[in-house]
Amino acid sequence: MESEGDDVELADTLEENGNQQNSNPNPQEQELRKVGYGIFEQMCETEQLEFLRVILESLNQQQLVKAETMICSLLQKDFISLLPAIGLEDIAAEILTYLDSKSLCAAELVSRQWKGLISDSKLWKKQLEQKVKTDRIWKGLLERRGWMHVIWQTETENPVLNSEFYRNLFPRVYIHVKKLKQNWINEEPTYKIINCNTNGESKGVYCLQYDNSKIISGHRDNTIKVWDTKSLECKQTLTGHTGSILSLQYEDNVLVTGSSDATVRIWDLSTSSIVTVLNYHTDPVLHVRFIGAILISSSKDQKIAVWSINRKSLTASLQTALIGHRAAVNAVEFDETFIVSASGDRTIKIWNAKTCEFVKTLKGHTRGVACIHYRGSLIVSGSSDHTIRLWDVDSGVCLRVLEGHNELVRCIRFDERKIISGAYDGRIKIWDLQGALNPRVSGNVLCLRTLWKHTGRVFRLDFDEFQIMSSSHDDLIIIWDFDVQGNPLEEVHEAIENLNDKMICE
Structure with a gap:
């Protein structure tokens, strides 16, 4: 009341x-x-x-x-200004932490009291902390620029790190993030090339994986090579397989490889040694994937093997085999819900990950399916019919067909915004994923750009927020870097600049 x-x-x-007549x-x-x-x-x-x-x-x-x-x-009650007056400044600041950067920028213009509260509570520093925790691009960019350490330092540790510092650092990072996203579409990437220099007729890099410190690649000459990410020098060559390395995956010190010698091998990267050799398949092992204690391999013998792996002893035992494809099983992906396999028989099959029971078959490709990427409710597949298809996992419906490659699509990956494909035509294409999922968007505008530097078939690729890494029959590993150019931050206080608020609020 x-x-x-x-x-x-x-x-x-x-x-x-x-009525003015009754005013007196x-x-x-x-x-x-x-x-x-x-x-x-x-x-x-x-x-x-x-x-x-x-x-x-x-x-x-x-x-x-x-x-x-x-x-x-x-x-109208300005409770944000009233709360500090009754000793509840922390509550007022906590309320403002729920604002995004655009809203916080606008809040500074409400009154001197609001701007002072935002400054005293270091809300721009908290905005940066939140971005680092929730956004991979922001986190990665701050690490690349050498700014990460200032996010967690206090003003007591470094007097330069006052509220004004973070107020100006935020738009600086924002501009770099925006430029990075634009570079994927508009700017020519910089290139770093690793020439593997394989002798004779055994040239070709069939598979790779990388992190911030190393690149591990599997080669046609039966070797696995470990490269330094910064120097691009080969630090180590692992031998043991008697056939080409067709697939690999590593996590921490565990490396799993599949080879044309029909074996799956488990390696200890800390000692660079083979711990276990798994013999089940009778033809080349085309793909391996492991998550936690489950390892899955697929083969030219038309079978999918499900293994239980002990991550401590690096041993494994066969649990079951999935049989149903009528041609080589070229790729397999899985999570806690489904196992998804792609085959030369032109189909994609979905299996229950817990029971290993067959669920459904996806049909649509007119030739063999060479690669897949499965995540969440979406499967993206590439085929020797030169097309890429997007599938809804639950309904099994093909949502979109992407056309543009001139030969077999050999590798495919996607994230929240884009699909990246590599093909035997030597091209790498970047596609608009969100546009592809929108039936109203014309297929003619979905290919954002084409990269062409390999002189042979593209066998494998992977990417993150900043770069694509690809390998090819031409014996090259190419790193395509889309990061904004400029000198790294040598002195953190250079971030204090008079940047227009529109850089945040636009």
Whole structure:
């Protein structure tokens, strides 16, 4: 219930903005009004609201507009400024932490009190901390620029790191992030090339994986090579397979490889040694994947083997085999829900990951399916029919067909925004994933760009927020870097610049 003073103020205001002829009532009218106010004050809340409704219904349009303005003015309460005045500054600051950067930028313009609260509470520093925790691009860019350490330092540790520092650092990073996203579409990437220099006719890099410190590649000459990410020098060559290395995956010190010698091998990277050799397949092992204690391999022998792997002893035992394809199983992906396999028989099959029971077959490609990437509710596949297809996992419906490659699509990966494909035509293409999922977007605009530097078939690729790494029959590993150019931050205080607020609010 509103206070009595507010009720009287509203009544007085309505009166003052009413008929100007009654702006100076005589003593008798004043007495009548006092009696009316007294009666109104004695009413319960429901009766007061009903009384006001009747009065409002009797007003003309002009009076209603004025009444609305007065009511809105009475309802406006700057609680953000009021809370610090009663010792609740922390609560006011906590409320403002829920604003995104655009809203926080606008909040600074509300009043000096709001801007002071934002500054004193170091909310721009908290914005940066939140971005680092939730956005891979922001985190990666801060690491690349050498800015990460300032996010977690305090002003006590470094006096330069005051509120104004973070207020100016945020738009600086924002601009770099925006430029990086634009570079994937508009700018020519820089190139770093590893020439593997394989002798004789055994040239070709069939598979690779990388992280911030190393690249591990599998080669046609039966070797596995470990490269330093920064120097691009080969630090180690692992031998043991008697056939080409067709697939690999590593995590921490565990490396699993599949080879044309029909074996799966488990390596300890800390000792660079083979711990276990798995013999089940009778033809080349075309793909291996492991998550946790489950390892899955697929082969030219048309079978998919499901293994239980002990991550400590690096041993494994066969649990079951999935049989159903009528040609080589070229690729396999899985998570805790489904196992998804792609085959030369032109189909994609989905299996229950827990029971290993067959679920459904996806048909649509007119030739063999060479590669897949499966995540969440989406499967993206590439085929020797030169096309890429997007599939809904639950319904099995083909959502889109992408055309543009001139030969077999050998490798495919996607993230939240884009699909990247590599093919035997030597091209790497970047596609708009969100556009591809929108049936109203024309297929003619979905290929954002084509990269062409390999002189042979593209066998494998992977990418992150900054770069693509690809390998080819030409014996090259190419790193395509889309990061914004510029000198790394040598002195952190250079981030304090007079940047226009529009850089954030645009």
